[in-house]
Amino acid sequence: MKLLVCVSKTPETTAKIAFTEGNTQFDTSGVQFIMNPYDEWYALVRALELKEANGGSVTIINVGPAANDTVIRKGLAIGADEAVRVDAEPSSALFVAKQIAAYAKKEAFDVVFLGKETIDYNGSEVGAMVAELLDVPFISYASHMDMDGDTATVTRDIEGGNEVVEVKAPFVVSAAKGLAEQRIPNMRGIMMAKRKPLKVEPAVDAEDLSVAVHYELPPEKGDVKLVDPENMDELVRLLHEEAKAI
Amino acid sequence: MVLVLAETQKGQFKKAAYELTYYGHQTAQALGTECAALVLGTAEGAEELGKYGASEVYHINDTALDTFDSQAYTKVIAAAAEKAGANVVIVGHTSTGKSLLGRLAVRMNAGSVPAVNAVPTLEGGTFKVRKPVFSGKAFADYEVKSDNKVLSLMGNSLQPQEVGQAASVETLDVEVPAAQVTVKEVKRMEGRTPLPEAELVVSAGRGMKGPENWGIIEELAETMGATTACSRPVADADWRPHHEHVGQTGVAIRPNLYFAIGISGAIQHLAGVNSSKTIVVINKDPEAPFFKAADYGVVGDLFDVVPRLNEAMKKFKAEN
Ligand SMILES: Cc1cc2nc3c(=O)[nH]c(=O)nc-3n(C[C@H](O)[C@H](O)[C@H](O)COP(=O)(O)OP(=O)(O)OC[C@H]3O[C@@H](n4cnc5c(N)ncnc54)[C@H](O)[C@@H]3O)c2cc1C
Ligand SMILES: Nc1ncnc2c1ncn2[C@@H]1O[C@H](COP(=O)(O)O)[C@@H](O)[C@H]1O
Numbered sequence: 001m002k003l004l005v006c007v008s009k010t011p012e013t014t015a016k017i018a019f020t021e022g023n024t025q026f027d028t029s030g031v032q033f034i035m036n037p038y039d040e041w042y043a044l045v046r047a048l049e050l051k052e053a054n055g056g057s058v059t060i061i062n063v064g065p066a067a068n069d070t071v072i073r074k075g076l077a078i079g080a081d082e083a084v085r086v087d088a089e090p091s092s093a094l095f096v097a098k099q100i101a102a103y104a105k106k107e108a109f110d111v112v113f114l115g116k117e118t119i120d121y122n123g124s125e126v127g128a129m130v131a132e133l134l135d136v137p138f139i140s141y142a143s144h145m146d147m148d149g150d151t152a153t154v155t156r157d158i159e160g161g162n163e164v165v166e167v168k169a170p171f172v173v174s175a176a177k178g179l180a181e182q183r184i185p186n187m188r189g190i191m192m193a194k195r196k197p198l199k200v201e202p203a204v205d206a207e208d209l210s211v212a213v214h215y216e217l218p219p220e221k222g223d224v225k226l227v228d229p230e231n232m233d234e235l236v237r238l239l240h241e242e243a244k245a246i
Numbered sequence: 247m248v249l250v251l252a253e254t255q256k257g258q259f260k261k262a263a264y265e266l267t268y269y270g271h272q273t274a275q276a277l278g279t280e281c282a283a284l285v286l287g288t289a290e291g292a293e294e295l296g297k298y299g300a301s302e303v304y305h306i307n308d309t310a311l312d313t314f315d316s317q318a319y320t321k322v323i324a325a326a327a328e329k330a331g332a333n334v335v336i337v338g339h340t341s342t343g344k345s346l347l348g349r350l351a352v353r354m355n356a357g358s359v360p361a362v363n364a365v366p367t368l369e370g371g372t373f374k375v376r377k378p379v380f381s382g383k384a385f386a387d388y389e390v391k392s393d394n395k396v397l398s399l400m401g402n403s404l405q406p407q408e409v410g411q412a413a414s415v416e417t418l419d420v421e422v423p424a425a426q427v428t429v430k431e432v433k434r435m436e437g438r439t440p441l442p443e444a445e446l447v448v449s450a451g452r453g454m455k456g457p458e459n460w461g462i463i464e465e466l467a468e469t470m471g472a473t474t475a476c477s478r479p480v481a482d483a484d485w486r487p488h489h490e491h492v493g494q495t496g497v498a499i500r501p502n503l504y505f506a507i508g509i510s511g512a513i514q515h516l517a518g519v520n521s522s523k524t525i526v527v528i529n530k531d532p533e534a535p536f537f538k539a540a541d542y543g544v545v546g547d548l549f550d551v552v553p554r555l556n557e558a559m560k561k562f563k564a565e566n
Contacts, residue, residue, distance in 0.1 A: 013494055013514045017383040037495055093358065094351060119494055121379050121386075123360045124339075128316065128348030137426045138316045140345040143488070153430070157489065158341040160440025163314075164431040171426075177495060178488050209357030210395075212386040215379070218520075224527070224537050229546030232558035235526070238542060240562065245503035245524040246446070246470070 001056035001147070001169070003047040004109040005080065006100055006130075007039040008090070009064060009071045010120045019215040026120075026215070035071045038115025038175055040078070045180035047113050048079045050147055057081045059109075063090045063099045069198065076193035077185035083196070088203035091211065097129030098206035104134060110150065110169040116141050116176045121212075124174075131172035139167060143178035248274040248281040249332035251323060252295055252303075253342055257288040262443060264298045264406040266338050269399050271299020271409060272365045273334065277373075282330050284323065285415075287311035296413025298406050304330060304418045314342055315425035320349040325420045327354065339398040340442070347398045356394035363403040381494045381517030401442050402500050438473050441492070445502045446472035449492060449519070450480070453508020453529065453548055457485035462552045463507065469559045475499070477509045493518035508548045511536025528552065 011017075011026075012034045018027040034040075047058045060075040062068050063086040072083045086099040104112050112134075117124035124140075131138030143162065144155035150169040155162050157176050185193075227235045239245045250270035252263040267283050274281035283300035285292045287310075292303050304326055311322065323346065327335050335350055337343035339361045351358035359375050366375040372389060375397060379386045434440075441447065448467040454460065467474045474490060481491035492499055494517035504522035508529065509515060516539050519525070527540040530547050537543045544551055 011380075013517070017380045019384070093348065093360075097348065097352070119381060122377075122381060122498070124344045125348035125351070125358060125360050128345055129352050130348075131316070132320065132349035132352035135317075138345055138349065139427065140316075141341060156341070158432070158434070159442055160438070161432070161434035161489075163429060163433070166428040166430055167426065177491065209351070209355075209392040210359055210388050210390040212379070213374070213389045214387040216385045216387075218382075218385065221539055221541070224540040224543040226543045226545065229544050229551050230554075232544075232551065232555040233561070235542060235544065235555065236558045236562045239503065239524065239526070240566075243503070243524040243541060246562070 001050065001054055001110045002108065003051060003056060003058045004104055004107070004112045005039065005044045005047045005058060005060045005075070006112065006114045006126070007044065007060050007062050007071065007075050008036045008115070008118050009033050009062070009068050010036045010118050013119065017217070023215045024213065033071065035074055036115050036118050038117065040075070041182040042175035042177065042179040043113040043115050044075055044078060044080065045183050046145060046175060047111075049180060054147060059084065059107075061086070061100055061103060063088060063096045065089060072198060073193050074185060076196045076198070077189040078183050079189060081196065083198045084201055085198065086201050086203050092208040093123050093125045094129060095206045095208055097126050097133060099203055100126070101130045101133035102204045103201065104130065111152070112172045114172070114174045116174045127172055127174040134170070134172065137167045137171040139165060139171065139173045141176040142173050143176045145173065145179060247279055247330055247332040248277065248334045248336065249327050249330050250281060250283050250300070251335070251337045251343070251346075252283045252285050252292070253338060253340065254285065254287065254289045257290050259289070259291060259294065260443070261406065262338050262340065262401055263295065265401070265404060266336065266399055267295045267298040267300050268406040268409070269365065269404060270336050273336065276365055277334065277368055282332065284326050286319065286322065292415045293412040296410055297408045299409045300413050302330070303413045303415045305415050306418050306420050306422070308422045310422045310425065313425065313429040314345075315427040316345040316349055318423045318425050319346055320353055321423050322420050323350060324353045326418055329418060329420070333393055334395045334397070336397045336399060339400045343398045347396055350396045354394045354396065355392065356396045357390035357392040358396045359388045359390060360398045361400045362397050363400045366397075378521060381498060382521045383517060400500070402445065402502075441473050441475055441490070441497050441499055444473035444499070446470050447475050447499060447501045447503070447522075448472045448505045448507070449475035449477070449509065450507040451477035451509030452479050454480070454485070459549075460486070462549070462556065466505070466552055466556045466559065469556055469563060477515055506536055506540070507552060509536060510534050511539060
């Protein structure tokens with residue numbers, strides 16, 4: 001099985017969110033970047049487990065500038081065999097998906113793994129785009145996945161429960177919590193990662209059809225209204241009469 | 247024309263379908279056009295969608311669409327959009343919608359904006375729409391340049407309102423391709439509203455000390471008709487099921503009312519819940535960061551406060 005894992009780079013979860021240039025750009029100064037948690041903790045680790053059990057290879061792909069190499073090396077340190085970076089700014093979901101699909105098609109991967117969403121733009125759309133570009137099935141929000149030959153049984157999260165589906169490779173799957181347990185790279189992995197191949201590919205032509213043009217921070221919350229812990233009737237009254245929440 | 251995908255569950259429409267139709271109606275008004283609703287598979291009461299602003303309702307009544315396959319759905323929706331002359335297609339930001347939006351974007355060569363929470367604007371011919379980014383810590387306005395556009399609407403973004411009459415339902419004949427995905431089993435917890443759709447949520451954290459203490463949370467939720475949620479360490483320790491985990495790496499929610507009980511208010515937790523309309527924090531530590539994000543706060547021991555709150559709620563319910 002040839003497995004491809006798409007990894008993206010996102011601001012670390014406690015990063016201060018601010019904007020520059022008249023609120024048109026995310027302010028990256030002082031922001032630390034990490035591998036998107038869904039990609040690292042779940043998608044990559046489940047791909048590695050499947051390779052360890054059934055053989056094959058795990059390749060990671062990122063669409064981004066050279067500065068992303070540190071994130072990619074971390075993926076190699078966790079255990080991926082090789083990596084590709086498509087050398088371009090990830091300017092929109094469609095642009096990114098077209099790069100991934102072009103590479104996946106060329107190399108004929110059996111399964112393409114992604115995270116369920118990136119924690120910065122919360123798009124949750126690249127996976128479906130890649131699947132449509134490749135004209136293969138897409139299983140979103142997988143929290144469990146087993147493979148038997150080229151047939152996968154996948155549990156996907158749906159509102160208030162889950163759904164178990166069966167699908168044959170090739171297909172695209174996006175990873176939710178539960179798919180695997182996070183792995184911390186060890187010293188040996190980090191040393192080996194330095195010698196693993198990281199290919200740089202040029203981007204294919206693709207247009208941006210939708211782009212973020214302006215950002216805004218939400219209004220500040222007013223002060224909290226404290227209610228006497230002995231007087232819960234008062235809290236209920238406030239929720240009913242003032243907040244109109246019940 | 248704007249086309250919305252009105253989802254059903256076991257053939258029934260839920261509030262989300264009415265909300266989406268109403269949103270489609272508002273979008274159509276902003277664009278100077280009309281809104282049609284599309285219904286797939288077995289469904290009852292599709293004409294009701296007219297009340298929420300659908301001028302037409304199209305129904306593809308094929309039982310093959312009763313189980314979900316994103317590939318087949320995409321082909322059917324794109325074909326229906328073409329028949330209806332729709333260049334804007336809107337789905338819910340649900341498990342179904344999230345599997346479809348990107349596919350539809352590719353198939354229709356459409357610019358997409360996922361998880362929008364406001365009605366688009368059309369100024370000087372430029373189509374713009376707002377969505378939350380950075381897990382609710384900011385908003386972004388997206389510009390869509392293509393003729394075709396696809397959007398997904400974040401749940402609980404607006405209150406559906408009746409704006410018209412029941413519509414007549416037109417059966418559409420569209421070929422349904424064979425599904426490549428076999429659905430083996432669908433498991434849904436019965437009774438409670440699923441978290442992403444819940445308007446009232448009672449959530450608890452590590453301050454509960456252990457899973458055996460959750461009775462008071464369940465009782466409060468029961469009294470209020472609320473859905474229960476939890477912080478990440480609680481789900482990680484298997485005190486509660488994983489699907490209850492809210493936050494940046496769990497489910498993002500925006501209910502009308504969110505109770506945070508024995509939860510400190512770490513930034514990653516807040517990221518998934520800070521769009522809630524009203525937040526109540528119960529914590530024994532007056533310095534807990536959650537109080538800064540709260541509308542109402544109770545400083546006290548949750549093991550005293552929650553049962554007392556439950557009694558007060560019961561009294562309120564009995565009187566109202
Ligand atoms: C990358 C990353 C992603 C994360 N994603 C998430 C996420 O999605 N969701 C999430 O929740 N967390 C997430 N976390 C974890 C987060 O940082 C916090 O560790 C977590 O939210 C803390 O959970 P808690 O508030 O239940 O526990 P604690 O921080 O231990 O807080 C317990 C609270 O209970 C109060 N308390 C104790 N006893 C009582 C009592 N008797 N009465 C009243 N109050 C009491 C305490 O004062 C305290 O404030 C993430 C962390 C990282 C690094
Ligand atoms: N620039 C990128 N390079 C590679 N993979 C990406 C990139 N951006 C997003 N992805 C993948 O697509 C998933 C969903 O992203 P999104 O649709 O943007 O929320 C992520 O979890 C990644 O697996």
